[in-house]
Amino acid sequence: MSYTQCRSPGALVARQNKTGGADKIPRASNVKHQASLFSLSTFNPILFSPFSYTMDRSNKPSAIGVGASLPQPTLSIKDNIIEASLPTGQSVTVHLYGATVTSWKTGGQEQLFVSEKAHLDGSKPIRGGIPLVFPVFGPPPQNHATSTLPQHGFARNSNWEFLGKSSSEAPGRDSDQTDLTVKLDFGLSHSMLTDEFRAAWPYEFGLVYSVTLTTDTLETALQVRNEGQQNFDFQVLMHTYLSIADISDIRVKGLESKTYIDKTLQATSHTESSPALAITQETDRVYQQLAPAVPIVVASAKDDQSLFSITREGLTDVVVWNPWIEKAKGMADFGPDEAYKNMICVEAGSVSGWQTLEAGEAWEGGQSIKSRL
Numbered sequence: 001m002s003y004t005q006c007r008s009p010g011a012l013v014a015r016q017n018k019t020g021g022a023d024k025i026p027r028a029s030n031v032k033h034q035a036s037l038f039s040l041s042t043f044n045p046i047l048f049s050p051f052s053y054t055m056d057r058s059n060k061p062s063a064i065g066v067g068a069s070l071p072q073p074t075l076s077i078k079d080n081i082i083e084a085s086l087p088t089g090q091s092v093t094v095h096l097y098g099a100t101v102t103s104w105k106t107g108g109q110e111q112l113f114v115s116e117k118a119h120l121d122g123s124k125p126i127r128g129g130i131p132l133v134f135p136v137f138g139p140p141p142q143n144h145a146t147s148t149l150p151q152h153g154f155a156r157n158s159n160w161e162f163l164g165k166s167s168s169e170a171p172g173r174d175s176d177q178t179d180l181t182v183k184l185d186f187g188l189s190h191s192m193l194t195d196e197f198r199a200a201w202p203y204e205f206g207l208v209y210s211v212t213l214t215t216d217t218l219e220t221a222l223q224v225r226n227e228g229q230q231n232f233d234f235q236v237l238m239h240t241y242l243s244i245a246d247i248s249d250i251r252v253k254g255l256e257s258k259t260y261i262d263k264t265l266q267a268t269s270h271t272e273s274s275p276a277l278a279i280t281q282e283t284d285r286v287y288q289q290l291a292p293a294v295p296i297v298v299a300s301a302k303d304d305q306s307l308f309s310i311t312r313e314g315l316t317d318v319v320v321w322n323p324w325i326e327k328a329k330g331m332a333d334f335g336p337d338e339a340y341k342n343m344i345c346v347e348a349g350s351v352s353g354w355q356t357l358e359a360g361e362a363w364e365g366g367q368s369i370k371s372r373l
């Protein structure tokens with residue numbers, strides 16, 4: 001294991017340390033922690049302890065560490081954009097604005113769709129990649145604690161801080177090889193919000209968002225902590241724009257017999273009849289009560305080969321969204337117009353009801369996307 005502390009942990013982490021490990025995870029997300037998949041940085045005593053500074057690799061005796069001679073992941077930080085690459089070539093890019101993952105490359109190919117007209121200057125949420133939806137999904141309901149927030153909340157349009165990177169060596173698929181992974185952690189807390197957002201949602205919270213790149217997966221996991229005295233409700237969604245060659249050539253599998261709310265049909269409830277959903281028109285559906293470990297698969301219509309396979313932890317809803325022709329034209333930051341053919345959003349979340357966190361409680365959930373390449 002190697003750890004690099006890139007900046008001093010801020011108030012967010014200091015407060016988390018105060019409440020320590022005694023927090024309970026609420027029932028709604030009572031997931032077992034799988035250290036290899038969704039181990040969050042706040043649960044990592046090394047990364048956030050004062051001792052992390054003494055573990056800087058440059059001070060490490062060269063004789064220590066079995067992986068010392070292996071090529072290590074690389075990290076670059078420039079203009080509030082963090083990019084990490086594995087020695088095997090895979091890379092991930094995250095903008096601190098929204099902690100939005102804006103690129104994931106495997107096999108030399110981009111796996112995420114980002115609109116050519118996306119605003120990358122922090123003036124609007126980024127149209128593409130993986131914007132993070134929190135604490136409300138869609139237009140906020142009236143007479144609710146979120147009602148004066150913008151659509152999809154504030155996480156995707158706030159400036160996050162980079163908490164640091166950690167990397168680990170795991171046994172590879174071939175017994176004589178070692179796979180490296182790199183995990184990037186980002187934090188957002190109440191005090192970091194704009195005055196406007198702080199007034200609209202006055203709760204003391206701490207978010208830690210972890211983006212983990214492995215040789216064949218991208219994993220994103222969010223931990224939400226209530227660091228104040230008042231309960232709060234939230235929804236969360238990882239609004240993943242997957243890049244595809246042609247919308248007519250894909251099918252979405254794993255949804256059959258599931259109930260969904262169709263937002264294009266006045267939010268009416270339906271049951272999915274198709275084992276392999278073709279997208280042939282504007283599609284905006286919230287599939288509910290999905291078993292997180294059962295993958296949602298985006299497969300090729302030609303040969304049924306899996307292009308993407310998405311499993312989740314603690315996230316039982318999945319939104320399937322494609323704006324199609326007219327909606328795409330109507331979005332100023334979507335382009336070119338025809339690009340709706342090159343994307344499908346498969347969004348893992350918890351959006352059907354609300355997660356409630358009492359003082360001192362924490363919740364976590366995440367997704368793991370496996371790409372064909």
Ligand SMILES: O=P(O)(O)OC[C@H]1O[C@@H](O)[C@H](O)[C@@H](O)[C@@H]1O
Binds near residue numbers: 152239285
């Ligand atoms: O334009 P926004 O705010 O990024 O939202 C895009 C889409 O996000 C999806 O998650 C919603 O289900 C859609 O209703 C919405 O249109």
